[in-house]
Amino acid sequence: MESKDALLALRKKHSLSQDEMAEKLFVTRQAVSRWENGETVPNTDTLKIISKTFGVGVDELLGTQKRRVNASCFDETGEDGDFIRDNIPRIVTALADRHAAAWGNADMLKRAGFQWQHQSEENLLAHISAMERDYKQYRADEEAGKIPAVWICEEFGGARFENHLDVSKLDFYETAFVKLREHYPVLYRERFQASKNITLIHGDFHPGSIEVGMDVKIKGKFAKIGLPTDDLAMFLALHTAPGKQEALPLLTQYYNRICETVSGYSQDEFMQDYALSVTEAIFSPIKLIDRGIYDFKMRDKALRAFEELVMKPPQNTTCQVCGSPLDDSCYSHEADGSINDQYCKWCYIDGTHKYHDPEEVIADVVPRWDWGTPEQMSDWLRKKLAELEYWKDKA
Numbered sequence: 001m002e003s004k005d006a007l008l009a010l011r012k013k014h015s016l017s018q019d020e021m022a023e024k025l026f027v028t029r030q031a032v033s034r035w036e037n038g039e040t041v042p043n044t045d046t047l048k049i050i051s052k053t054f055g056v057g058v059d060e061l062l063g064t065q066k067r068r069v070n071a072s073c074f075d076e077t078g079e080d081g082d083f084i085r086d087n088i089p090r091i092v093t094a095l096a097d098r099h100a101a102a103w104g105n106a107d108m109l110k111r112a113g114f115q116w117q118h119q120s121e122e123n124l125l126a127h128i129s130a131m132e133r134d135y136k137q138y139r140a141d142e143e144a145g146k147i148p149a150v151w152i153c154e155e156f157g158g159a160r161f162e163n164h165l166d167v168s169k170l171d172f173y174e175t176a177f178v179k180l181r182e183h184y185p186v187l188y189r190e191r192f193q194a195s196k197n198i199t200l201i202h203g204d205f206h207p208g209s210i211e212v213g214m215d216v217k218i219k220g221k222f223a224k225i226g227l228p229t230d231d232l233a234m235f236l237a238l239h240t241a242p243g244k245q246e247a248l249p250l251l252t253q254y255y256n257r258i259c260e261t262v263s264g265y266s267q268d269e270f271m272q273d274y275a276l277s278v279t280e281a282i283f284s285p286i287k288l289i290d291r292g293i294y295d296f297k298m299r300d301k302a303l304r305a306f307e308e309l310v311m312k313p314p315q316n317t318t319c320q321v322c323g324s325p326l327d328d329s330c331y332s333h334e335a336d337g338s339i340n341d342q343y344c345k346w347c348y349i350d351g352t353h354k355y356h357d358p359e360e361v362i363a364d365v366v367p368r369w370d371w372g373t374p375e376q377m378s379d380w381l382r383k384k385l386a387e388l389e390y391w392k393d394k395a
Contacts, residue, residue: 003062004038010054010061011036025049031370041090044215047369075353084207088240089217090252095205095235096218096257097195099228102200103262112200112223118192121185128180132284135173136285142170151294169303173286176279176306185278191227197265197273198225205231206238229270230256233277237297237305238284244308245327248317252325260380275310282306320390321347321354322361323381342389358385 011021011032015385016031018273025032025046034040042050047058084091102108117127142165151161191198199221202209211217232254255270285299319326322340332343334352347354347361355361362385364375385391 002038004036004058004391006061007032007042008036008359010050010056014054021194024053026373027370028367028374030367034368034370040370040372043177067159084210084240085211085212087210087212088250089253090212090216091210091235091383092232092254093257094218095231096228096254098218098222099201099231100261102222103197103228103258104195104199106195108200108227109195112225114225118188118225123183124184124188128177128184131180131280131286132177134286135283137291139170141175142167145373147289148198148294153293156305161294163294163296164300165296169307170307171196172303172311173282174310176282179276179279179310185208185330187227187276199228200224201226201228201231202234203230205234207235209271227273227277229277230280233281233305236304236356237278237309241306242301242308244328247305248308248327249325252318256384259313259384267318271313278302278305278310281392286287309371318388319344319347320388321386322365323388353390358382358391361385 011018016024018029018036022029022032026049027046031040031042033043040359041047041062047061050056050061051058051323101355117123138147140347141245145164149163151160151163153161163356190196201224202220202225203226204217204220205218209219211219232251236242236247236250241250251274257272258265282305283303285295285302288295289299317326318324322344324330324344324346326341326344330344332340332348333350334340340348342348343353355364362378362381365381366374369377372380385395
């Protein structure tokens with residue numbers, strides 16, 4: 001039974017209306033409605049309240065037992081893929097919380113120490129050259145026909161990997177080296193040497209790193225210093241959400257969560273970091289292929305992420321009126337039908353703004369949320385709106 005069905009059945013069992021259920025749980029009726037429609041799941045604190053109030057286990061409310069995906073045979077088209085996709089928002093939140101805990105913590109960063117490639121600019125350039133050697137070996141093998149068309153790995157549960165490479169995309173790797181050599185030295189000087197907006201990362205964050213039950217538990221230590229987006233790129237670009245349309249809402253969710261406790265990290269800087277992390281992450285599947293692990297699915301996802309989020313970066317990822325994530329499906333339009341990529345279609349309609357006071361946005365948006373009290377959510381959104389260009393111009 002899915003979570004939405006379990007929550008609906010629980011309410012009906014106790015003969016409660018959505019309003020009555022909401023009153024018992026200190027949430028809004030809209031929150032209950034969204035749970036039952038499968039749009040969201042209750043957060044951890046609310047799950048505990050439901051469990052205590054009605055005497056049911058949290059695992060039962062989530063519609064699943066505690067579960068960990070087998071990383072060695074992860075199949076995004078099977079049950080594991082469905083399970084991970086159902087829980088991606090919770091996983092992204094858990095990742096943001098782990099990163100925020102070490103963000104700017106001098107003692108934690110000092111104990112971890114820098115990875116070899118981040119200890120000097122020379123090491124960083126040598127690290128890029130090593131990736132380039134791996135790539136050249138792969139490209140030579142691909143062009144010589146040494147890479148198999150199909151690879152079936154019994155060790156990975158008999159998973160089948162088919163090589164449908166568009167050879168023109170091999171040039172993406174050449175572009176990636178140019179970007180890495182251009183941006184990494186600056187990053188080293190301005191961020192790593194200054195210990196600015198860096199944190200402790202997992203370094204190999206993938207679906208097999210995660211155990212989901214009442215809470216999301218991440219297997220392995222966060223003991224390497226890096227960009228927060230390094231873990232996001234491993235998880236989203238290589239595994240679960242490589243495309244722009246599926247990635248942008250998750251990136252916005254992560255960024256908003258981080259900003260609850262972290263300051264001085266702009267969304268532009270965050271998106272630039274993610275693009276750079278994706279640029280390096282596309283070489284991870286190449287390392288595997290050079291070792292005889294022909295994970296063509298991961299390679300193709302990485303190339304898609306690079307094409308859509310690095311080669312064609314989104315101009316704006318957040319509505320400058322309400323702060324909601326933007327993608328091709330929700331850009332607004334001017335009166336003449338042209339696209340306006342600054343606002344979502346709900347805030348800017350045919351060239352006309354719907355809202356003229358931030359409190360109007362808060363009144364519309366907060367009742368749809370359920371992660372805190374109305375006062376907490378309103379205060380958080382009020383601060384977020386103050387950072388958006390539309391409201392800055394009106395200040």
